[in-house]
Amino acid sequence: MSIDLETAAKVAKLARIRVEEAALPALAQEFNTILGFIEQLNAVDVEGVEPMTSVTPMRLKRRADVVTDGNRQAEILSNAPDAREGFFAVPKVVE
Amino acid sequence: MTDLNTLTIAEARDALRRGEVTSLDLTDACLAAIEGAGALNAFVHHTPDQARDQAQAADARIAKGDAPAMCGIPLGIKDLFCTKGVPSQAASRILQGFKPEYESTVTQNLFDAGAVMLGKLNMDEFAMGSSNETSCYGNVINPWRRGNDATPLTPGGSSGGSAAAVAADLCLAATGTDTGGSIRQPAAFAGITGIKPTYGRCSRWGIVAFASSLDQAGPMTKTVRDAAIMLGAMCGHDPRDSTCADLPVPDFEAMLSGDIRGKVIGIPREYRMDGMPAEIEKLWVDGAAMLRDAGAEIRDISLPHTRYALPAYYVIAPAEASSNLARYDGVRYGHRAKLAQGDGITEMYEKTRAEGFGPEVQRRVMVGTYVLSAGFYDAYYNRARKVRTLIKRDFEEVFAAGVDAILTPATPSAAFGLGEMTDADPVQMYLNDVFTVTVNLAGLPGIALPAGLDRQGLPLGLQLIGRPWEEGDLLNTAYALERATGFVARPAKWW
Numbered sequence: 001m002s003i004d005l006e007t008a009a010k011v012a013k014l015a016r017i018r019v020e021e022a023a024l025p026a027l028a029q030e031f032n033t034i035l036g037f038i039e040q041l042n043a044v045d046v047e048g049v050e051p052m053t054s055v056t057p058m059r060l061k062r063r064a065d066v067v068t069d070g071n072r073q074a075e076i077l078s079n080a081p082d083a084r085e086g087f088f089a090v091p092k093v094v095e
Numbered sequence: 096m097t098d099l100n101t102l103t104i105a106e107a108r109d110a111l112r113r114g115e116v117t118s119l120d121l122t123d124a125c126l127a128a129i130e131g132a133g134a135l136n137a138f139v140h141h142t143p144d145q146a147r148d149q150a151q152a153a154d155a156r157i158a159k160g161d162a163p164a165m166c167g168i169p170l171g172i173k174d175l176f177c178t179k180g181v182p183s184q185a186a187s188r189i190l191q192g193f194k195p196e197y198e199s200t201v202t203q204n205l206f207d208a209g210a211v212m213l214g215k216l217n218m219d220e221f222a223m224g225s226s227n228e229t230s231c232y233g234n235v236i237n238p239w240r241r242g243n244d245a246t247p248l249t250p251g252g253s254s255g256g257s258a259a260a261v262a263a264d265l266c267l268a269a270t271g272t273d274t275g276g277s278i279r280q281p282a283a284f285a286g287i288t289g290i291k292p293t294y295g296r297c298s299r300w301g302i303v304a305f306a307s308s309l310d311q312a313g314p315m316t317k318t319v320r321d322a323a324i325m326l327g328a329m330c331g332h333d334p335r336d337s338t339c340a341d342l343p344v345p346d347f348e349a350m351l352s353g354d355i356r357g358k359v360i361g362i363p364r365e366y367r368m369d370g371m372p373a374e375i376e377k378l379w380v381d382g383a384a385m386l387r388d389a390g391a392e393i394r395d396i397s398l399p400h401t402r403y404a405l406p407a408y409y410v411i412a413p414a415e416a417s418s419n420l421a422r423y424d425g426v427r428y429g430h431r432a433k434l435a436q437g438d439g440i441t442e443m444y445e446k447t448r449a450e451g452f453g454p455e456v457q458r459r460v461m462v463g464t465y466v467l468s469a470g471f472y473d474a475y476y477n478r479a480r481k482v483r484t485l486i487k488r489d490f491e492e493v494f495a496a497g498v499d500a501i502l503t504p505a506t507p508s509a510a511f512g513l514g515e516m517t518d519a520d521p522v523q524m525y526l527n528d529v530f531t532v533t534v535n536l537a538g539l540p541g542i543a544l545p546a547g548l549d550r551q552g553l554p555l556g557l558q559l560i561g562r563p564w565e566e567g568d569l570l571n572t573a574y575a576l577e578r579a580t581g582f583v584a585r586p587a588k589w590w
Contacts, residue, residue: 043403058338080426
């Protein structure tokens with residue numbers, strides 16, 4: 001498996017991280033080093049093995065389906081880079 | 096009396112209870128030590144006013160007579176823990192200016208027990224790193240040096256600020272977190288003790304998430320006894336973390352008898368790596384001999400999937416990180432990039448994340464994105480989770496065969512020089528966690544403790560791995576080993 005520039009650009013796009021064109025070759029190279037390391041896993045016989053979902057098996061606890069929290073608008077917005085009229089503000093999404 | 100900042104938790108507790116010192120005295124001694132240790136770059140946010148308020152409250156509580164062991168003990172808190180009203184930015188630019196409106200469960204538990212927070216400690220960005228070189232605050236410098244050589248050394252990572260602060264006596268102890276070795280590797284590099292408890296012992300609520308199925312908080316301390324005391328105060332059930340176990344927390348300190356007669360200690364042959372320094376090999380052999388002398392049975396064991404732990408980790412941890420770090424989008428908290436005319440929301444996300452995340456975090460988020468993407472999910476992510484099942488099974492089989500604890504080296508080397516790994520590829524840095532990462536994948540408790548010095552005068556650590564939920568027994572084995580090694584070396588003060 002080898003990552004080309006197009007794949008590196010696609011991954012950056014999916015991750016929503018801007019990567020300049022000039023930085024793509026180095027990034028692709030690093031991906032290839034890391035993926036080459038990960039390829040060792042192909043040597044393991046995993047036939048019939050269940051993928052781990054929980055490292056310490058436990059039943060999720062249940063609780064009454066009632067509101068336990070709320071009315072924290074000011075606290076929730078207090079760290080926002082841009083909050084207006086009780087909302088988070090972002091650049092225009094819909095034309 | 097010796098400098099108060101050099102006391103252990105146990106010594107300070109006893110002195111506080113006898114009325115020989117006040118928490119305010121201890122706190123002021125630590126604040127003065129921090130003031131004089133800027134060169135180490137361990138503390139990155141200082142909270143002296145809050146510390147003195149907490150110390151005075153602790154003194155009042157101690158005067159009343161029924162204060163818990165951690166009451167009045169000054170601590171450093173890793174920047175990964177959300178602390179109410181105090182900057183908590185996981186050493187990342189993307190959380191610049193973030194002041195949580197809430198307190199993490201672990202720090203709340205410590206504060207409820209009367210502990211004092213001196214400030215926030217440096218770390219690798221989002222706990223991703225093994226040398227504390229990925230921090231937005233700059234490198235932490237290890238208080239230890241190679242003899243008279245002034246080359247600055249790494250304290251390890253990601254809890255590098257915690258390790259340096261404890262080793263340099265800037266605080267009595269510190270919190271750390273450990274996803275692949277981030278408590279145990281820096282503890283070993285700084286000649287202190289650090290325990291990662293069983294997955295689920297400590298609540299993860301309010302700890303900035305890296306890889307949720309692996310992350311655990313734990314104490315970083317000067318002694319095993321201190322680790323037992325502080326761990327007890329950190330853990331306990333929390334309904335706000337569904338993976339936090341509803342199990343009673345034993346009195347870990349009371350379990351430190353030092354009696355390990357009849358215990359079976361496993362020595363895994365797969366941890367004997369090619370190119371391992373002879374000094375570490377010897378440390379390991381000597382450690383096993385000490386445990387045998389203390390009455391334990393030493394048994395050779397096999398953990399056959401060990402060599403696949405790091406590659407599995409470097410699928411699972413980035414995959415979880417890419418999901419967890421999706422929340423940093425410039426909308427709700429932290430940094431937002433300045434936008435150009437006409438930029439829409441996608442440009443805002445992309446520019447914010449490019450500016451806010453450092454190179455290692457970007458790399459891991461993108462690797463995680465790749466291994467989870469359509470067409471590769473089975474080949475990478477599901478395969479890694481299957482290998483994780485096998486790694487855990489290896490441990491279950493040796494525990495079922497009667498092994499009580501497993502002894503290994505903590506790290507493949509002593510602390511290395513800052514910048515020495517800059518030109519290496521990322522995988523070289525990942526190898527630092529080769530002995531510790533299996534423990535996170537299997538959800539087990541693991542403790543690193545200093546066991547000797549190399550010929551350059553740097554500390555080397557051993558690791559003990561225990562059965563799930565048996566931290567008390569593990570701490571007792573570590574206590575026996577600590578007594579046998581008699582490690583008392585301290586870094587000579589140069590800062």
